[in-house]
Amino acid sequence: MNRRRFIKYAGSTAVLVGAAAAIGTYALIGPDKVLPKINVTRIGQTTAVSSVLTVSEEGVALLLEESVAKAKPSSDIFVVNGISAENFGFGALMSLMERFGSPFYDLSMKNTGQSSEGLIHRDDVIIIKVNSQWDQRGGTNTDLLKEIIRAILAHPDGFNGEIIVADNGQTQFGAQGSGGSLDWKENNAEDHSLSVQRVVDSYSKSKVSTYLWDKITLTSVKEYSEGDMDDGYIVSQTIDPTTRIKVSYPKFKTKFGTYVSFKMGVWDQEKNSYNDEKLKVLNVPVLKTHSVYGITACVKHYMGVGSDKLGTGSHASVGRGGMGTQMAQTKRPILNILDAAWINANPRGGPRTTYAAATRTNILMASRDPVAVDYWAVKHVIMEAARAVGHNDLSSIDPDGENSSFGNWLRLSMQELQKAGHQATMNENQMNVYVHNLRKL
Numbered sequence: 001m002n003r004r005r006f007i008k009y010a011g012s013t014a015v016l017v018g019a020a021a022a023i024g025t026y027a028l029i030g031p032d033k034v035l036p037k038i039n040v041t042r043i044g045q046t047t048a049v050s051s052v053l054t055v056s057e058e059g060v061a062l063l064l065e066e067s068v069a070k071a072k073p074s075s076d077i078f079v080v081n082g083i084s085a086e087n088f089g090f091g092a093l094m095s096l097m098e099r100f101g102s103p104f105y106d107l108s109m110k111n112t113g114q115s116s117e118g119l120i121h122r123d124d125v126i127i128i129k130v131n132s133q134w135d136q137r138g139g140t141n142t143d144l145l146k147e148i149i150r151a152i153l154a155h156p157d158g159f160n161g162e163i164i165v166a167d168n169g170q171t172q173f174g175a176q177g178s179g180g181s182l183d184w185k186e187n188n189a190e191d192h193s194l195s196v197q198r199v200v201d202s203y204s205k206s207k208v209s210t211y212l213w214d215k216i217t218l219t220s221v222k223e224y225s226e227g228d229m230d231d232g233y234i235v236s237q238t239i240d241p242t243t244r245i246k247v248s249y250p251k252f253k254t255k256f257g258t259y260v261s262f263k264m265g266v267w268d269q270e271k272n273s274y275n276d277e278k279l280k281v282l283n284v285p286v287l288k289t290h291s292v293y294g295i296t297a298c299v300k301h302y303m304g305v306g307s308d309k310l311g312t313g314s315h316a317s318v319g320r321g322g323m324g325t326q327m328a329q330t331k332r333p334i335l336n337i338l339d340a341a342w343i344n345a346n347p348r349g350g351p352r353t354t355y356a357a358a359t360r361t362n363i364l365m366a367s368r369d370p371v372a373v374d375y376w377a378v379k380h381v382i383m384e385a386a387r388a389v390g391h392n393d394l395s396s397i398d399p400d401g402e403n404s405s406f407g408n409w410l411r412l413s414m415q416e417l418q419k420a421g422h423q424a425t426m427n428e429n430q431m432n433v434y435v436h437n438l439r440k441l
Contacts, residue, residue: 059360075369082439168213288344294406321412328420
């Protein structure tokens with residue numbers, strides 16, 4: 001058996017044998033290398049810190065610190081650290097959100113004897129936007145997906161809405177060069193055979209379905225309100241003057257007969273109108289590096305909403321902030337849930353992420369602000385993990401770096417969201433970070 005070995009060392013923004021590292025991190029040594037002696041010193045202090053040496057197969061563990069915003073408006077980031085196969089942490093994430101004023105469930109006093117103004121109502125139609133273009137560790141973790149679906153169906157008011165798990169792999173690139181799949185043979189899960197489709201099939205008694213938008217990404221259609229009932233993509237007739245994207249979005253009929261427009265909402269044929277509030281989007285990407293744009297996380301994940309095949313210029317617009325435009329002009333997520341159970345910490349190594357290329361960090365994050373959680377996750381999770389596993393040149397992913405591809409387009413995306421009146425920030429003084437540790441690190 002090829003066993004990975006890891007070193008645990010202590011220190012706050014420490015230096016480990018010439019490599020920077022974060023407090024409480026496990027650094028990957030590799031299967032055949034000797035565990036070296038560790039010398040750790042606190043920067044800015046003269047007192048040496050004794051190292052703690054352990055051997056583990058659990059990956060890179062980061063001690064993540066909470067913080068309180070010093071300026072307004074502020075964005076809340078919720079972090080669950082130390083998730084595992086037995087407890088993927090979504091329940092803990094929900095509890096953390098509720099504790100700090102952002103309940104997951106919208107509850108009616110009539111149904112449960114308690115009320116709260118939360119995110120998910122009992123009769124919502126919910127799109128769970130996953131990453132399906134890549135297999136192995138390149139896609140959204142399906143153990144996490146299963147917990148999210150279970151939580152929605154367990155709504156205390158009694159869920160009678162609908163869940164659609166969807167993505168657009170653009171019929172290009174991907175693990176087989178043909179775009180996305182919701183039924184890969186090798187998946188990001190403890191059981192590698194647990195595909196998105198298998199997860200959804202396990203809820204066959206509930207209104208849960210999948211829709212691979214690759215199937216309609218070449219089909220241009222009009223809105224339901226214009227009398228077009230076909231599945232396909234709506235494409236804007238104008239090019240955004242700043243990001244030069246033609247915003248596009250899917251409209252489709254679900255397995256259960258519901259007509260959905262990603263921008264306008266749920267179409268009611270009898271009333272001949274849309275219900276915008278009934279349609280909710282949960283944005284659930286996996287955290288990983290990207291060979292061109294530095295990072296794939298919550299903002300860039302909206303590349304899987306539009307069609308890049310109908311002359312929209314979507315992918316080329318990412319570097320100009322186009323995903324901010326895409327998000328602002330269609331349906332913004334009610335919550336961004338960032339999967340960092342396994343990440344690609346190799347700068348420019350992704351988006352494809354094999355099992356061997358992935359680093360386990362066992363972290364789950366969420367925020368209403370996709371920019372804030374992307375910024376914080378890259379700075380405090382992926383960069384620290386990258387250092388721990390031996391990568392030194394992080395210029396392409398550093399959100400504060402002058403030459404950072406990621407930092408540049410994230411800032412432009414933020415500006416697009418701000419122009420549309422949405423809260424978005426890259427300023428840590430405007431971030432509240434709440435952390436729950438499931439295990440002692």
